[in-house]
Amino acid sequence: MAVRRICMHACGGITRVGATVARLATYVVAEELIPEKTLISCAPAFLRGVEEDVLMVVKSPSFALDGCEWSCGTNLLYLAGITPAVRFLLPEYAEAQGFDLTGGSRRFPSGVTLEFSRLVAERVAGIAAGMMERGSPYTFKRPELKKQPERWFRSASNMAGLVDFVQIEPGIYRPDTMPPLPEELGGGAGDARAGGEEVDGGG
Amino acid sequence: MAVEKVTIFPCGGIGDPVSSVTRLAGYILADDLLPGRVELVSIPPVITGVPDELELVQAYPVIALDGCGHRCGSNALNLVGIRPAARLFTPRVRSETKHAIGRRRPFPEISGQKLAKDLAERAAAIARNMLEDPEYTFERQEAHPNPEGLHDESLNIEETLGYEEVDVGCFQCSGMCAFKLEKDPELRRRLEEEVREYEELDGFEC
Numbered sequence: 017m018a019v020r021r022i023c024m025h026a027c028g029g030i031t032r033v034g035a036t037v038a039r040l041a042t043y044v045v046a047e048e049l050i051p052e053k054t055l056i057s058c059a060p061a062f063l064r065g066v067e068e069d070v071l072m073v074v075k076s077p078s079f080a081l082d083g084c085e086w087s088c089g090t091n092l093l094y095l096a097g098i099t100p101a102v103r104f105l106l107p108e109y110a111e112a113q114g115f116d117l118t119g120g121s122r123r124f125p126s127g128v129t130l131e132f133s134r135l136v137a138e139r140v141a142g143i144a145a146g147m148m149e150r151g152s153p154y155t156f157k158r159p160e161l162k163k164q165p166e167r168w169f170r171s172a173s174n175m176a177g178l179v180d181f182v183q184i185e186p187g188i189y190r191p192d193t194m195p196p197l198p199e200e201l202g203g204g205a206g207d208a209r210a211g212g213e214e215v216d217g218g219g
Numbered sequence: 220m221a222v223e224k225v226t227i228f229p230c231g232g233i234g235d236p237v238s239s240v241t242r243l244a245g246y247i248l249a250d251d252l253l254p255g256r257v258e259l260v261s262i263p264p265v266i267t268g269v270p271d272e273l274e275l276v277q278a279y280p281v282i283a284l285d286g287c288g289h290r291c292g293s294n295a296l297n298l299v300g301i302r303p304a305a306r307l308f309t310p311r312v313r314s315e316t317k318h319a320i321g322r323r324r325p326f327p328e329i330s331g332q333k334l335a336k337d338l339a340e341r342a343a344a345i346a347r348n349m350l351e352d353p354e355y356t357f358e359r360q361e362a363h364p365n366p367e368g369l370h371d372e373s374l375n376i377e378e379t380l381g382y383e384e385v386d387v388g389c390f391q392c393s394g395m396c397a398f399k400l401e402k403d404p405e406l407r408r409r410l411e412e413e414v415r416e417y418e419e420l421d422g423f424e425c
Contacts, residue, residue, distance in 0.1 A: 029261040030231050030242050031272075039233055043325055058234045060262045060291030063298060065370040069234075088263035095267065096370070123246045125325045126421040165364035168299075169268030 019147045019156050021053050023076040024140070025100065027089035028059030033120035034083030034106040037133045040125050041081060044137035050144060059092055070161060077101035077147065077156045079140055085173045094178060097162030099191045102143055102184075104136060105174070109187025139188070146198035154198050220356050224258055224279045225346040228296065228303070230286040231262045237286040237309055237320045240331045244284060244338035251414050252343045252406065256350055262295040265362070273299075273362055280304030280349050280357045280395075282342050290376045297379060300365040303392050304357065305345045306380075312337055312388035323424075329416055336410045341389055343406050348399045356396045 024042040029035030046054040055076055061069040073093065080089040080100035090103050110117050110132055120129040147154040172178055181189035182200075190197055229245040232238030249259040258279065264272040276296065283292040283303040287310065296303055313320065316337045321328035327335060349355050368374035381393025386400045418424070 026233055028231055028233070028263040030229060030245065031259050031261055035261070040325055042233060056234045058232045058238075058291075060230055060232050060295055061234070061289055063262070063266060063369065064289050064291045064294045065368070065372040066289055067372070070370055086264055086267065086269045088261075088267050088269070091267040092263050123243070123250065124417075124420055130421050161370060163366055163369055165366040165369065168266060168364045169273070169362070171264070171268040171270070 017156055017158075019077055019152070019154060021055055021076045022050075022101075022144045022147065023055045023057050023072045023078045024081070025057040025059070025073065025078045025089050025093060026081045027083045027087070028092070029083050029088060031122065032084050033117045033122045033129055034110075036083070036122045036125075036129050037106050037110075037117070037120070037136060038081035038083045038089065038104075040130060040133035041136035041140065044134055045140050045144075049137055049141040053144070053148060059089070062092065062096075073098055074158055074161060079144070080104070081136070081140075082106060086171055087173075087175050090175055090179065091171065094175070095164055095167055097164065098159045099179070099194055101147075101156070101190070101194050102140075102197065103181065103189045103191065104140070105187050105189065106136065107187075109136065112186035143197060143199065149198075152198055153201055155195055221351055221353055222280055222349050222355065222357050224256055225253075225304075225349050226258045226260050226275045226279045226281045227284065227342060227346075228260050228262070228276070228281050228292050229284040230292040232286060232291060233324070235287055236322055236324050236327065236331065239324055239327050240320055240335045241284045241286040241292075241309060241338065243327060243332065243335035244342065247335060247339040247410070247414055248342050248346070252339060252409065253346055253350075257346055262292065265295060265299055265301075276301050277360050277362055282307065282345060284338065284342065285309060289372065293376045293380060293382075294368055294374070297368055297376060298365055299362040301360050301362055302380065302395055304349065304395050305398055306382060306390040306392060307338055307341055308388050308390060309334070309338060311384070312341065315387045326417070326420055329418060332416045336414060340406050340410055341386075341400070344400050344403055345389065345398050347403070348401070352399065355398065
């Protein structure tokens with residue numbers, strides 16, 4: 017089915033700068049860049065079963081923003097049987113883009129935390145535009161929510177052994193079971209970066 | 220016996236502005252009021268099983284900080300079989316202090332920053348009692364998957380955890396050692412004099 021909205025799924029952490037970047041980037045996408053076409057998934061509310069937070073990750077392709085290598089954004093979806101359409105590994109993306117997050121604030125939307133979050137948001141919006149533009153070849157199949165508590169407490173750095181990814185560019189991945197992004201096919205409104213390299217786990 | 224450290228577990232949401240208030244309360248407590256004695260823990264890594272974060276909720280008493288009526292902090296702990304040592308419920312605290320949550324999500328407005336201080340003050344009083352009262356006892360808990368309530372908001376988490384309100388917005392969980400909540404004027408002074416409030420941050424109007 018065609019894509020009308022995207023779902024932003026920030027990792028939900030609060031202890032690391034990357035998690036703050038993920039949250040701020042989500043607000044920039046939803047409030048400034050593509051308002052009305054962006055849903056914000058709340059990780060704790062998703063676990064709680066708040067209806068809108070469950071429905072949005074089932075009905076729209078998710079952009080998982082992982083603030084660190086533990087990849088809780090991607091992993092929480094995985095534990096519910098849902099695979100994100102795109103995954104950003106923010107520390108790796110920061111390094112590739114020349115940002116040093118070590119001096120960033122996890123508490124305040126300021127400095128490098130704020131600057132980098134805007135860059136992330138713009139990249140997300142570019143990919144999303146390619147998915148949603150008229151005539152886009154991108155299709156989305158609704159997943160089914162599964163409860164898999166037997167998979168809890170098996171955290172693996174960068175989802176190694178759990179999900180395989182195609183690297184779109186350093187710090188940006190597509191799970192290999194998900195449809196290619198429009199820019200991989202040489203089309204779409206985002207930055208065109210054809211190709212992609214298969215990696216195990218990513219990161 | 221008291222305890223070596225206390226863990227603070229804010230709701231950590233993203234959609235509702237109140238989550239920025241609870242998150243800030245956690246930072247004020249862990250960074251400004253009781254650094255080194257309170258550890259901040261996020262919800263998602265406890266569910267996915269990041270070892271260091273999981274250890275913090277097992278080894279030390281946890282103060283859950285619920286932001287809204289969904290009570291996601293309490294629910295997340297219940298999902299891993301951990302009972303909070305105390306719970307703060309923001310809507311009840313707000314009803315007493317009258318500081319509005321506000322509407323901004325990246326960082327709270329001044330009123331939300333004041334509400335975060337109100338929450339941090341209560342959490343600090345509870346944490347200090349746990350850290351300093353020789354009569355306070357805590358036994359290590361072992362996390363385990365407890366999917367009751369997973370993606371199911373019909374679970375009555377208040378009843379499941381046996382919460383009892385011991386002061387406005389401060390709840391005791393059944394089966395956990397009772398804590399004392401004594402107001403400390405020095406805490407309030409530090410919050411007012413040392414924890415700065417911001418009207419603007421790097422172009423963000425608060």
